[in-house]
Amino acid sequence: MTPPARSNEVSGSAADGPRTPALSVIERARRGGRTSDKVFEQLMEAIRGLRLLPGQPLSETELARELGVSRTPVREAIARLADAGLVDVVPQVGTTVSVIRLAEVEEARFIRESLEVAALKDAVPLSAADAAGLREVIERQRKALDAGDLEGFFGLDEALHERIFTLSGHRGAWTTVQRTKVHLDRMRRLVLPDRALIAEVIAEHDGIVDALESGDVATAERRVRAHAGRVPHLKGELQRDFPGYFA
Amino acid sequence: MTPPARSNEVSGSAADGPRTPALSVIERARRGGRTSDKVFEQLMEAIRGLRLLPGQPLSETELARELGVSRTPVREAIARLADAGLVDVVPQVGTTVSVIRLAEVEEARFIRESLEVAALKDAVPLSAADAAGLREVIERQRKALDAGDLEGFFGLDEALHERIFTLSGHRGAWTTVQRTKVHLDRMRRLVLPDRALIAEVIAEHDGIVDALESGDVATAERRVRAHAGRVPHLKGELQRDFPGYFA
DNA sequence: CGCGGAATACTTGTATGCAAGTATCCACCC
DNA sequence: GGGTGGATACTTGCATACAAGTATTCCGCG
Numbered sequence: 091m092t093p094p095a096r097s098n099e100v101s102g103s104a105a106d107g108p109r110t111p112a113l114s115v116i117e118r119a120r121r122g123g124r125t126s127d128k129v130f131e132q133l134m135e136a137i138r139g140l141r142l143l144p145g146q147p148l149s150e151t152e153l154a155r156e157l158g159v160s161r162t163p164v165r166e167a168i169a170r171l172a173d174a175g176l177v178d179v180v181p182q183v184g185t186t187v188s189v190i191r192l193a194e195v196e197e198a199r200f201i202r203e204s205l206e207v208a209a210l211k212d213a214v215p216l217s218a219a220d221a222a223g224l225r226e227v228i229e230r231q232r233k234a235l236d237a238g239d240l241e242g243f244f245g246l247d248e249a250l251h252e253r254i255f256t257l258s259g260h261r262g263a264w265t266t267v268q269r270t271k272v273h274l275d276r277m278r279r280l281v282l283p284d285r286a287l288i289a290e291v292i293a294e295h296d297g298i299v300d301a302l303e304s305g306d307v308a309t310a311e312r313r314v315r316a317h318a319g320r321v322p323h324l325k326g327e328l329q330r331d332f333p334g335y336f337a
Numbered sequence: 338m339t340p341p342a343r344s345n346e347v348s349g350s351a352a353d354g355p356r357t358p359a360l361s362v363i364e365r366a367r368r369g370g371r372t373s374d375k376v377f378e379q380l381m382e383a384i385r386g387l388r389l390l391p392g393q394p395l396s397e398t399e400l401a402r403e404l405g406v407s408r409t410p411v412r413e414a415i416a417r418l419a420d421a422g423l424v425d426v427v428p429q430v431g432t433t434v435s436v437i438r439l440a441e442v443e444e445a446r447f448i449r450e451s452l453e454v455a456a457l458k459d460a461v462p463l464s465a466a467d468a469a470g471l472r473e474v475i476e477r478q479r480k481a482l483d484a485g486d487l488e489g490f491f492g493l494d495e496a497l498h499e500r501i502f503t504l505s506g507h508r509g510a511w512t513t514v515q516r517t518k519v520h521l522d523r524m525r526r527l528v529l530p531d532r533a534l535i536a537e538v539i540a541e542h543d544g545i546v547d548a549l550e551s552g553d554v555a556t557a558e559r560r561v562r563a564h565a566g567r568v569p570h571l572k573g574e575l576q577r578d579f580p581g582y583f584a
Numbered sequence: 585c586g587c588g589g590a591a592t593a594c595t596t597g598t599a600t601g602c603a604a605g606t607a608t609c610c611a612c613c614c
Numbered sequence: 615g616g617g618t619g620g621a622t623a624c625t626t627g628c629a630t631a632c633a634a635g636t637a638t639t640c641c642g643c644g
Contacts, residue, residue, distance in 0.1 A: 589641090589642090590642100598631105600631080602629080614617080
């Protein structure tokens with residue numbers, strides 16, 4: 091396993107030269123909010139999107155330089171990320187992007203599956219309008235797949251499941267699910283190039299909405315459980331194809 | 338509603354004079370770990386234990402002075418607390434302990450109930466030894482109640498439910514539950530003086546273990562749901578008795 | 585007495601400097 | 615050549631100083 095060398099590269103146009111007079115930071119802060127939050131979100135998105143790879147070492151100093159800010163907001167962001175389990179900080183040694191811990195993946199699967207099953211029971215019966223809304227998201231997923239827009243597919247997948255939670259009246263639970271499934275999401279990214287699998291996923295979505303629409307709770311539950319377990323089931327294969335990414 | 342005036346009082350022996358030569362901090366750090374973590378845990382425990390009241394204003398400066406540290410670790414701790422929804426930070430205005438948001442209480446109830454029901458299905462059948470272990474915890478709860486040790490009762494309650502999760506093989510899910518139910522925990526603290534209610538809770542625990550031991554999943558599920566919904570059901574009464582604590 | 589405005593005293597956000605510890609690398613010795 | 619020791623270059627943790635903004639308070643005025 092070759093350590094990817096310390097080159098963080100968070101933002102697409104990173105390393106925008108040494109010219110970042112800190113005033114632009116203040117400007118950004120005025121309009122957009124706290125720089126600390128921005129750094130947090132950037133890092134979060136970079137990790138979830140595998141632009142920062144599992145196990146990759148991070149450096150507060152270098153990160154601060156690349157983003158054109160001081161170490162302080164970077165440190166706060168990293169502290170929050172560490173709390174969420176996305177980075178591992180070893181005092182006086184270094185910080186690394188956390189590897190994908192299979193234990194947490196399994197935990198996320200259990201939580202996601204349990205909560206989604208519990209939610210769908212409060213979502214049925216589904217109104218015709220709501221069902222149509224879900225169908226439309228699935229249709230857009232299909233188009234994204236055809237266009238090769240895997241990123242778009244991913245976002246729509248999130249949107250679909252969030253929508254189901256919202257319809258059940260437990261939208262808040264989706265926030266919790268999202269927080270716990272970061273490791274699982276990274277695993278999903280790894281299997282993303284598999285177009286055949288994506289097609290299957292879309293078919294499963296259709297099947298779930300079918301069951302919800304017809305009010306068949308038992309079938310919906312069975313299909314949701316199968317759906318939630320699909321990616322975690324590939325752990326063996328993925329661990330073989332991506333050594334060093336897992337723990 | 339009278340704002341409790343800015344006197345944080347986190348540690349029991351707070352305000353230990355202006356004599357805290359910062360070296361003691363380093364000493365503490367050497368043995369105990371990062372001061373940032375200590376501050377985080379102290380604040381966390383203070384909020385959960387209602388020593389810091391809902392809505393109470395906090396001041397980074399004052400907090401740092403009382404704890405004998407600088408603002409930096411306090412800020413990191415507060416950032417993490419804000420992420421967990423325990424404090425509300427308004428830039429350039431102030432920080433307050435978050436009020437008990439009933440929406441989050443309801444969300445926590447849903448999550449706790451759903452996950453515990455899902456877990457118990459993987460916990461049965463319960464071995465005799467495991468059942469005895471749970472019984473022993475309940476017995477200690479009874480003793481704590483008799484001794485008037487409400488704090489001890491609280492800890493044992495946590496221990497019992499954690500144990501059930503552990504027996505189900507989903508101990509990791511307990512961590513998530515604990516993170517989401519902070520608001521709910523504060524509500525439980527408010528009803529803590531009600532000895533009759535506590536006795537009922539203990540009886541419910543007995544009933545749940547009974548059902549688990551006999552392998553009666555349906556009954557166990559029904560009892561767990563009733564148990565999880567007990568405190569949230571008191572929201573109206575509590576909101577009346579403690580105005581200003583809720584939102 | 586009521587109202588307006590400016591100075592003031594707070595707040596959090598950011599940048600920077602220093603301290604302490606660890607891993608690495610290179611020279612030196614056996 | 616192999617092993618050992620020390621200097622060095624990193625790392626993160628903490629403290630402090632400064633910046634920017636907001637709420638308050640108090641004084642002056644009508």
